[in-house]
Amino acid sequence: MRIGVFICHCGSNIAGTVDCTKVAEIAKKFPDVVYTAEPMYTCAEPGQTAMEDAIHEYRLDGVVVASCSPRMHEATFRRTVERAGLNRYMFEMANIREHVSWIGKEKDANTNKAAELVEIAVAKLRNNRPLTAKTFDVTKKVLIAGGGVAGIQSALDCADGGVPVILVERESTIGGKMAKLDKTFPTVDCSACILGPKMVDVAQHPNITLHAYSEIEDVSGYVGNFSVKIRKLATYVDWEKCTGCGVCSEKCPSKKTPDAFNEFTGTTTAVSISFPQAIPKKAVINARHCRQLTKGKCGVCAKFCPTGAIDYAMQDSIVTEEVGCIIAATGYDLMDWTVYREYGGGAYPDVITSLQYERLLSSSGPTGGHLIRPSDGGEPQNVVFVQCVGSRDKSIGRPQCSAFCCMYTAKQAVLTKEHLPESQSYVFYMDIRAPGKMYDEFTRRAMEEYGVEYIRGRVSAIYPDGLGQYVVMGSDTLLGEPVEIKADLVVLAVGIEAARGTRALAEKLRISYDKSGFFMESHVKLKPVETNTAGVFLAGVCQGAKDIPASVAQGSAAAAKVMALFARDKLENNPQIAFVDLRRCVGCGKCIRCCPFGAIKEKDIRGETKAQVIETVCQGCGLCTSTCPQGAAQLSHATDNQILAEVNALCR
Amino acid sequence: MPVMEGKELRIVGFLCNWCSYGSADTAGVARAWQPTDLRIIRVPCSGRVDPLFIVKSLLNGADGVLVAGCHPRDCHYSAGNFYARRRLEVLKRFLPVLGINDARFEYTWISASEGQRWQQMVTSFTNRIHALGPAPRFENATPLPKVVGMALPPSSRPLGTGKNAPLDDLKQGIKEKLPDLECVIGWQRGYDGVHTAPLFMKIPEDVEKLVWGPFNVANPAVYLPKFKGKKVGIVVKGCDSRSVVELLQEHLVAREDVTIFALPCQGTLDMSRVKEKLGRYTVVDNVVCDETEVIITVDGKKHRLPMNDFAQVKCRLCTKPMAVFADTPLGESPEVEIATHVPPELALLDAMNLDERMAYWSGQITRCLRCYACRNACPMCVCRDYCVSDSRDPRWMTQEADVTQKLFFQAIHALHLAGRCTGCGECQRACPVGIPILALRQQIARTVEELFDDYRAGFDPAAVPPLLSYEVEEKSIREREWK
Amino acid sequence: MNYAYYPGCSTQGASTDYEKSTRAVCAALGMNLVELPEWNCCGSTPAHAVDTELSAALCVRNLDIAARQESETLLTPCPSCLSNLKHAAKRMQNPEARARVNELLDNPAASEFPAVTSVMQGMAAHLDAKEIASRTRKSLSALTFAPYYGCLMSRPAEIMKFGDPENPTLMESLLTACSATVLDFPLKTACCGASYGIPERSMTARLSARILQLATDMKVDAIVVACPLCQMNLDLRQPQAEKAADTRFAMPVLYFTQALGLAFGFSPDTLGLEKLRVSADSLLRKLGTGAANAAGSR
């Protein structure tokens, strides 16, 4: 090989504490090194040109640049050597700035260390091989998991952009949490009125196929070519025939079915349509409460259904969709707040969650929008709101802020006053987090115009006083006193967690999730929509707590990512992936078992089982390489021999 | 290039590209001063760090090795660090048995934003290594003179010669199945009455050659992978059957292809001790087994060998005299007292300090001929012709016959057996110069048992091998504190 | 079965009724309490408030006696003693602290102590609810109780190991085994004012009043307690609480052992009921004459 080594001065950034000339002198003696140079700024245009010239002049077939971190300029220099006619992988970097000149005080030691890092790079480069990317076709179709406001926005944007959309929703209607809300902050406009039209658009859009009451069973494939199995849960109602007339629900004798859509503030019938604006507006039988399905006798709904849509024998069915991208928009659930024994742990009827309160306020809710106490149906006089229940609480392992509770609490306090002008609301808070547009103004209005009493402090305990009211033991840290309020109704701003089943979905999508179960974005700041699995994007609260505008924005952002990817007809893979030396492979399948991406499959080659890497799926982690005992699986650009060369350069 | 003599020590870091390499960059950008000893090798993922890179570094002069990856759950590749955590923890608990101080190796998790933490880690790790001083090297160790005194552990059951085993029923059973099978693997009389040789029964006449008894020491499972894809039968002792189970688990033989014949085993002889007892001889006159002892007459001299004194150590500790499962089992498993005794080879090392262990291995391994008999006898060494010990690509080892190369091969074998070794002891039995290499495998097996819910290889073909899986929250692996 | 037993000073003075009823009930359950010889005061709140090592030393002297008794379990009826003994045992696990505590003692303490637990937990471990129910001679179904544990019995949870520190339920299970109605009493682990009755009377008066008020509003027949100090604050000092709250409670405050004792058919006098300041006659009336009759049979 003919290797050229460039020791960058980076102005005085490196040359200040590293004797670059000496490093170059030492490097000259390394095997295969035929040329060294000491550019002032290698990354600057003159530096790059000089490198190209040197490659031509000295017929170099490999280049080492000792400069900053490869995370900074590896891509830059790879393009440089490529322009000069070399394969971009015949290039290595030695990080002598971040790892040497900026952290070591002694010039001697730094110089010695820099030379060694160059030696490692040269040793590796001598084992490098040219690598080339492969291209493959793309299925220009997207699957969106979750039909909340984020998923709806992604679906509509993609569909408008001409991309066919498969929208999968677990519940019987799309709309998500937003559909349950009465009003939205900071404008206090009706949630159903602004979300409703979007839901109707989804139903009517020719590019959108909706699978409601369905779950994702299995995902295989890779960016551009995913295959997704969808389990359509049995509704016991043939939706082809159901017109959504609601007769079944009217006639159903099983009237005490818990009403999940209303957050269990009321009851519904065993066959029902979750709410009047549901999309699709189709009935579903709750199998656990249907008399026909549990006891085998009833059949009332089947008798009355004008279209004969009831089918008690219905089973789950599986459909498979081929798509090129997947957007996860699976949203959130409230955490299980009953761990707070000091708030009654769920035993007190008038201590409720904020989402239950939304249903009590909503005109489509169980009380028709009449604000009453669940225990006795009376109108509450004193309503206490407690924030940060299950948020910012390390003692129960939930240190994170749920981000939107401050705002909806203010909204609910305002609505309380509007519903019951004689009432008085109190809000126990730690900090008011209102950084959005018109948000702080809104909380101020709650206090100034609606007379909501904000008290800065957490609540230690809530208990019934034996006379029908609840004692809320709080404190006012600004006053420096403990505070007690007798409340008729207590609303807990319960913190959020990733929706149930999120972890299982993450495993299927092969993406990561954080401690609270929220999906991990590729980069906290710069790649907030991407995941580390190519072709899988995130929208809405499934990625982290956010309010409606932010969810909608991320929904659109995910759609843009999909459309950008689909703008190309062919995709290129990263050639730094694993390959299997078939001669060495004994077909034991250890690599297949532990590949995090399912990127290795068994293949029968002339009657023998061998492992084969699916080049488009492999992400290049190299786990297979360190798993394979016979060294048959090797990761290109980080092969055993390449790393051994580095080890041998250091330890001998 | 040497380290700065007297100033620096050789410290190698393997850092994943995404998190920990990033944290080192972040520390650099923040001008967070650090000791200069550490040399960083960038790898895509901590899961790419083969523990053997670390062993190789430590055998070849590294004074310390640090591996860093993304925090659990933050792996750029989802789960690479979860696998790394298991494998590196096994390694950490393996190093001391070689005589290498495990404080010289550390692994940890750090995110790209934690520059300050990186600075603290590098500083504290470097300080730690300096406190330990330069690593002693095997080639400089004074070999420990021959070590004696491995006390025999009590036997888990009465041992015998298997004289009354239903051998004829077994032969009958084999003959019945033989027409459907390519062959059945078993034992036959060897070159004299105190040795057996492998027997491949193809026709009913072959079956008559089958023998059963204390001389059936070899593990026939070693031949099984060669018949991959063919219908084959195998006669097994309890210990042999665990190897069969492992091969099934690793898809190296298919359950439907193999027919297992089993008899309960009463123990087999430790041939090295038999040899010692018989001394040099020319002719075996007679071998008679009564129930509990073997009476061997060589060159006219009669030797009594009670099984209780001459059985292999593994038979004394055996918890599975009967096959894990068999298609044609004959007889019931005898009662076994389940007691966990540290095998004597390992107990010997447990009693030594690190320096003594290094001296011990240095002395023992010098005798290694690099004949690879250990590898060839191992039923789990399925790489065969493609063993990394003698390949150029990848080139893990050189052909030099020095202590580090020899020991490195043993480390390769032991670590490749992690979670797979059933402790059949064939490696050690096959060693022509009698190096007690089984201890290394035993230490790995003990570690796997400690870390992964008492997992023992070779009992369940459907079990998930612990090193090919992970738990998000590991029950028995604790993150070490950095101070 | 034999149990080492540490009665605590209160049971020798102000709370002899707790001692009497504890011994009676334990005997009925087949628990033989073996009092530690020459036991001393645990130091109570004053000792640990002054110095944790002094407190530990006073406790460890008792633990050491218990260790020499070779009993597996040491029972004590008083939560304050229990808390001090358990804290001391915990502290002795730290070698530095152990050395400093040993300095205060005549002889270094034993390396291990028997487990210390409350009489209440001891009973529950000795017999399950069904067996306890089977020993009931007089159903308490006519009575409604507010169970009150006080603050020390369940806290800190990791030391006291008394179940959910916000919502212990052991007393409920014992009392319901005797068919009593036991309400979910929200202030069951609130503080009654502890030993501040003497130096800061207004404190105990106010805190006890809160508890008595809620129990009164919940219309219970009695508050049932497990702590001598709680009993004293709620019962003996009830007039002070009444004065603070400007109301009248007349709320009987029983030890749980007294309540169990009634169910087991002991006479009021065996249980020391006459020691209560607020008379328990109202309870006895509700139970009918049975209690008095049963007393004759014992």
Add this chain to the structure above:
Amino acid sequence: MSNITDIRLKRDAGFIAEVEAASGQKLSTCYQCGNCTAGCPAGFAYDKQVNRIMRGAQLGLKDDVLNSRAIWMCLSCFTCSLRCPNNIDVAAIMETLRHMARKKNMVSVRKVEKFWFSFLNTVRAFGRSWEIGTMALYMLRSLRVFTDIDLAPEALKKQKLPFKPYVVPNGGAGAVGRIFKRYRERADREGVRP
């Protein structure tokens, strides 16, 4: 004197470290939510609420904290520790502050301390506590003759208060006395107030 707190002047970093070491708690984890204050049963008797004490300790305002009345009125009921969202053992911090104040002779509520010593003196003398003795000593020390005099008739009638102390036999009382003696001697050696 200005009533503006100059944090640079009043902060005592050594004090912060001392409190953290003795209590085993990290003061900086407190984010001042006020839950400790909200649940504290004795708060009404405090000059400064618990969260205010925590803030003072966090800032290292030694005199401010050690001179408070609150640390003496704390009942050690552990409600604050139980409910702290940051898992701080607040009660341990209160006790640590109490110990520090005592050792430095900064006792702002003398009567509480007097009561403690009245109690402990009976224990020192007899090995066990003795209610009447404690009360008598306390009345003497605090000059509060009528403490609980209203309870006396009822308590005496119910024979709740033994007139004679119980002395732990077989040298037990002596052994307890020696514990106190060694404690006092060690405190003298270490230069702290026993």
